[in-house]
Amino acid sequence: xxxxxxxxxxxxxxxxxxxxxxxxxxxxxxxxxxxxxxxxxxxxxxxxxxxxxxxxxxxxxxxxxxxxxxxxxxxxxxxxxxxxxxxxxxxxxxxxxxxxxxxxxxxxxxxxxxxxxxxxxxxxxxxxxxxxxxxxxxxxxxxxxxxxxxxxxxxxxxxxxxxxxxxxxxxxxxxxxxxxxxxxxxxxxxxxxxxxxxxxxxxxxxxxxxxxxxxxxxxxxxxxxxxxxxxxxxxxxxxxxxxxxxxxxxxxxxxxxxxxxxxxxxxxxxxxxxxxxxxxxxxxxxxxxxxxxxxxxxxxxxxxxxxxxxxxxxxxxxxxxxxxxxxxxxxxxxxxxxxxxxxxxxxxxxxxxxxxxxxxxxxxxxxxxxxxxxxxxxxxxxxxxxxxxxxxxxxxxxxxxxxxxxxxxxxx
Amino acid sequence: xxxxxxxxxxxxxxxxxxxxxxxxxxxxxxxxxxxxxxxxxxxxxxxxxxxxxxxxxxxxxxxxxxxxxxxxxxxxxxxxxxxxxxxxxxxxxxxxxxxxxxxxxxxxxxxxxxxxxxxxxxxxxxxxxxxxxxxxxxxxxxxxxxxxxxxxxxxxxxxxxxxxxxxxxxxxxxxxxxxxxxxxxxxxxxxxxxxxxxxxxxxxxxxxxxxxxxxxxxxxxxxxxxxxxxxxxxxxxxxxxxxxxxxxxxxxxxxxxxxxxxxxxxxxxxxxxxxxxxxxxxxxxxxxxxxxxxxxxxxxxxxxxxxxxxxxxxxxxxxxxxxxxxxxxxxxxxxxxxxxxxxxxxxxxxxxxxxxxxxxxxxxxxxxxxxxxxxxxxxxxxxxxxxxxxxxxxxxxxxxxxxxxxxxxxxx
Numbered sequence: 086x087x088x089x090x091x092x093x094x095x096x097x098x099x100x101x102x103x104x105x106x107x108x109x110x111x112x113x114x115x116x117x118x119x120x121x122x123x124x125x126x127x128x129x130x131x132x133x134x135x136x137x138x139x140x141x142x143x144x145x146x147x148x149x150x151x152x153x154x155x156x157x158x159x160x161x162x163x164x165x166x167x168x169x170x171x172x173x174x175x176x177x178x179x180x181x182x183x184x185x186x187x188x189x190x191x192x193x194x195x196x197x198x199x200x201x202x203x204x205x206x207x208x209x210x211x212x213x214x215x216x217x218x219x220x221x222x223x224x225x226x227x228x229x230x231x232x233x234x235x236x237x238x239x240x241x242x243x244x245x246x247x248x249x250x251x252x253x254x255x256x257x258x259x260x261x262x263x264x265x266x267x268x269x270x271x272x273x274x275x276x277x278x279x280x281x282x283x284x285x286x287x288x289x290x291x292x293x294x295x296x297x298x299x300x301x302x303x304x305x306x307x308x309x310x311x312x313x314x315x316x317x318x319x320x321x322x323x324x325x326x327x328x329x330x331x332x333x334x335x336x337x338x339x340x341x342x343x344x345x346x347x348x349x350x351x352x353x354x355x356x357x358x359x360x361x362x363x364x365x366x367x368x369x370x371x372x373x374x375x376x377x378x379x380x381x382x383x384x385x386x387x388x389x390x391x392x393x394x395x396x397x398x399x400x401x402x403x404x405x406x407x408x409x410x411x412x413x414x415x416x417x418x419x420x421x422x423x424x425x426x427x428x429x430x431x432x433x434x435x436x437x438x439x440x441x442x443x444x445x446x447x448x449x450x451x452x453x454x455x456x457x458x459x460x461x462x463x464x465x466x467x468x469x470x471x472x473x474x475x476x477x478x479x480x481x482x483x484x485x486x487x488x489x490x491x492x493x494x495x496x497x
Numbered sequence: 498x499x500x501x502x503x504x505x506x507x508x509x510x511x512x513x514x515x516x517x518x519x520x521x522x523x524x525x526x527x528x529x530x531x532x533x534x535x536x537x538x539x540x541x542x543x544x545x546x547x548x549x550x551x552x553x554x555x556x557x558x559x560x561x562x563x564x565x566x567x568x569x570x571x572x573x574x575x576x577x578x579x580x581x582x583x584x585x586x587x588x589x590x591x592x593x594x595x596x597x598x599x600x601x602x603x604x605x606x607x608x609x610x611x612x613x614x615x616x617x618x619x620x621x622x623x624x625x626x627x628x629x630x631x632x633x634x635x636x637x638x639x640x641x642x643x644x645x646x647x648x649x650x651x652x653x654x655x656x657x658x659x660x661x662x663x664x665x666x667x668x669x670x671x672x673x674x675x676x677x678x679x680x681x682x683x684x685x686x687x688x689x690x691x692x693x694x695x696x697x698x699x700x701x702x703x704x705x706x707x708x709x710x711x712x713x714x715x716x717x718x719x720x721x722x723x724x725x726x727x728x729x730x731x732x733x734x735x736x737x738x739x740x741x742x743x744x745x746x747x748x749x750x751x752x753x754x755x756x757x758x759x760x761x762x763x764x765x766x767x768x769x770x771x772x773x774x775x776x777x778x779x780x781x782x783x784x785x786x787x788x789x790x791x792x793x794x795x796x797x798x799x800x801x802x803x804x805x806x807x808x809x810x811x812x813x814x815x816x817x818x819x820x821x822x823x824x825x826x827x828x829x830x831x832x833x834x835x836x837x838x839x840x841x842x843x844x845x846x847x848x849x850x851x852x853x854x855x856x857x858x859x860x861x862x863x864x865x866x867x868x869x870x871x872x873x874x875x876x877x878x879x880x881x882x883x884x885x886x887x888x889x890x891x892x893x894x895x896x897x898x899x900x901x902x903x904x905x906x907x908x909x
Contacts, residue, residue: 101553135573141513143580150583153591154576157569161547164566168555171562179565183595184641229596 086210089119090255092221092243095129097258097317098162101169107258107317108169115175115215122206122250124221124243125166127158148193152223152233156182159220159239167218177216178209182223182231187242189224189232196224196232198241201249219246237298244301248308255305255312256326257297262316263327264289264296266493267344271484274494278342279324282332285342286312288436288470302329332438340439340446341491344484347432350380351400352462352474355410357422360392367419368394368410375409377402380432381465381474394421395463397474400428430462431480434472435487447471453490459483498622501531502667504633504655507541509670509729510574513581519670519729520581527587527627534618534662536633536655537578539570560605564635564645568594571632571651579630589628590621594635594643599654601636601644608636608644610653613661631658649710656713660720667717667724668738669709674728675739676701676708678905679756683896686906690754691736694744697754698724700848700882714741744850752851752858753903756896759844762792763812764874764886767822769834772804779831780806780822787821789814792844793877793886806833807875809886812840842874843892846884847899859883865902871895 093107114121135155139146163179170177189196206217221239226232234241247255269275283306290299296314305312315326372379377398385393403426413419440446463474505519526533547567551558575591582589601608618629633651638644646653659667681687695718702711708726717724727738784791789810797805815838825831852858875886
């Protein structure tokens, strides 16, 4: 029988009524002839409550005990989902991670999946079970202890099951109805995309579109799992939501697929750094060690052996970055006149696989921003993305201007 | 190293502060030189919440899924307890039932313990761990599914671990400071017993003293585990609480150890039953099939081939008993003139191993009740217990009178 993986996040199972609603969606797929593997998160709020208890108990907690505690939320949902399906006369049973067993590394709280043996679940499908309900986010280490997969772990679980069982598709049910050309709260002409390529989704996810975790998209890309994002709270059909798929499955698309943004940015500039070989390593080594997530980097043209070095990082890491740089100066590792932090910036990016074959996207972007009088502070580019740092107060205007400039309100 | 088992019930771990309080008691035993196995219940209220969700989801639930859901409460407490101990620099780790593995039958929600292999936990003690924290109430079936042990399952878990590991003692921490000669709410001269024999505890437990579950006492008796009941909310020393132990460990005791009572009783009388061989089976067979828990049975002297048959059962089962008897009469299995139910009765019992060697306890009991003008409706006796059914309005008076008559306010 063809097999589907369906994943329901915390808000989609945030109470008995919502679990019933989700189960009804599963029942419909079974009625259509699918065997289904359902991955469930903890009921919304439950994991946070457990994390809070652990952190209050032990500020520097043993991650093995943390995992044992926080994984319990998913176990509850899995049992309740199986019971709900049984009430609907759908043959179903639940599995906790260790029962599958979903084998992971021993990196507690951030474990990586090693293997998902199919035997246990396949045996039950053979006996007539139609739905296997899996507690997401968790597995078992080689030492026999419970592990968790870290943020977005349930999405990752879903994609891994879809890969292991050769599922026709992996449907991620969430509280939005798909992936949009940009945030509809900022641009009311934002349009839901029917399809988006893995690479584009990766850029959008890491740029702050919170629909799917980067890690699950990477996994889906590696194993060629067709992912669909859709809403738990709407009636869906075969064409609902957004399909995240290989590039070759998208016949036509706009040159630019979406506009992403991030408010949480700061720009830091080291003024008049002695420009010598190894200077970049001397700056960014200590920043990495201090746990500063440096994003964009720009080096000005060198004048008389000195240069300005600019980088961006999350606003919350400015103090940490400053401390690391002052310490490096004290040690004599680097020399600079001043370190200037601008915490009032935002990043806006245009993303699209079409850029690979279409020139002129950058200049079109810069023109659109210039037309609105928006000054660009830093620019970086990748094969399918152009990002700029601008004053934060212009962020919404920039997103709207770019959405218009690339005609994103209209389908390709 | 000598080993202790310590069990903490729901109210004793009903929040982070209480878990810390319990952990402090464990730490002190470790400081005294004990290795400790701690058995924990779910935080108070948690199991009820989970049971409620299951019952709302599925009135005739799959007990395997029920067990998977309701066992999660203990897992949370076990992890938090291990973390709390680690914070106190006590080397500790948690085990869920399947990790031990605590092997049980497949009778979900009422599983019986088959075996507790020591290897996993012993290995960790050898490596320097001082405390093994075990999620109580749960195990794993031969099919690899999570089972629960039913009511009082955590007490039973504790006793089973004490037996398997040859513990010096099994301390049951609860919200009372021991076993009393009777309920202090009824008789303010009630006195805490330092020691009580297993057999006495069994009679008191099944008669409604809610301190320990009957099943755990039976298990302790079978494996000769010294049980101690004591309070989580007091400072304890070696002599705190009540020790439940083999009869031979009690040097001196009163003839009567305690007075138990039960309000939840009804007396039913079948008037003028045809007295023939097999009549008792014809009456009590259908009652058992209907799920009526018959306790006391009295048959009057037969007159002219007819007799009155009286039995007691919980008040809530009167309607069920009535239905079963009327149906048996309709089928022609039994014949009687009338069925009279008296729902205003209570059972009062005196319990003591001393009765075996002391005659006259019954007559002393009846005299004490007569002196207060209390009429006895039904009497039953066992080797170490005499129970009477009386009007419920005299119950407290009867308990007080008997407590006085047997001098229970004074130690032996």
